[in-house]
Amino acid sequence: GESVGLHLPTLSVQEGDNSIINCAYSNSASDYFIWYKQESGKGPQFIIDIRSNMDKRQGQRVTVLLNKTVKHLSLQIAATQPGDSAVYFCAENSGNTPLVFGKGTRLSVIA
Amino acid sequence: DAGVTQSPTHLIKTRGQQVTLRCSPKSGHDTVSWYQQALGQGPQFIFQYYEEEERQRGNFPDRFSGHQFPNYSSELNVNALLLGDSALYLCASSFDGSNEKLFFGSGTQLSVL
Numbered sequence: 001g002e003s004v005g006l007h008l009p010t011l012s013v014q015e016g017d018n019s020i021i022n023c024a025y026s027n028s029a030s031d032y033f034i035w036y037k038q039e040s041g042k043g044p045q046f047i048i049d050i051r052s053n054m055d056k057r058q059g060q061r062v063t064v065l066l067n068k069t070v071k072h073l074s075l076q077i078a079a080t081q082p083g084d085s086a087v088y089f090c091a092e093n094s095g096n097t098p099l100v101f102g103k104g105t106r107l108s109v110i111a
Numbered sequence: 112d113a114g115v116t117q118s119p120t121h122l123i124k125t126r127g128q129q130v131t132l133r134c135s136p137k138s139g140h141d142t143v144s145w146y147q148q149a150l151g152q153g154p155q156f157i158f159q160y161y162e163e164e165e166r167q168r169g170n171f172p173d174r175f176s177g178h179q180f181p182n183y184s185s186e187l188n189v190n191a192l193l194l195g196d197s198a199l200y201l202c203a204s205s206f207d208g209s210n211e212k213l214f215f216g217s218g219t220q221l222s223v224l
Binding site: 032034036041043044045046049091093097098099100101102104 | 113115128152153159167169177201208212213214217
């Protein structure tokens, strides 16, 4: 099985609300984590990344939280917009091994 | 600043045929990784090319091979195509052999009939 997965395959949120997308990983040696957004017909687009020596990192409207104790990663999107509708993937690696991707969560924004 | 470019965007082949997909990395990048993405799944790592050599390889058969050219562009070749090879093939680029912060192209959608 995959070492990285997601709790929910789909998520629907109202426009303007905050979104939280969750990801669990099983490899305790993982030291790098990354979130990608994939829109229909396009390749994955980098959102934000975090190393295992941090537990929080913020970007523009996005925050990634890392809980190494329970091997959990989350992506928070503030004030979700219709353009945020996409599939979101978390991925991880350790020591520059190839990235391992989860199956993804589809985010639908309701106007 | 050109991003990662892939060609062709779509391709239809029949079982047993061979296919070549092409990728040019983002400007300033010298490392190319190839991923296969089946419908409804996350991308799966095929292999990585750096300094014109295959540096890392995922769990894919020898039918999958590649090449990197001196200008850092890369090709993915698949021989003896199977129906199960139908997928979106993604190229990602990075710098100095890194597997962090990969930049992806839009992919080549391969359909095997």
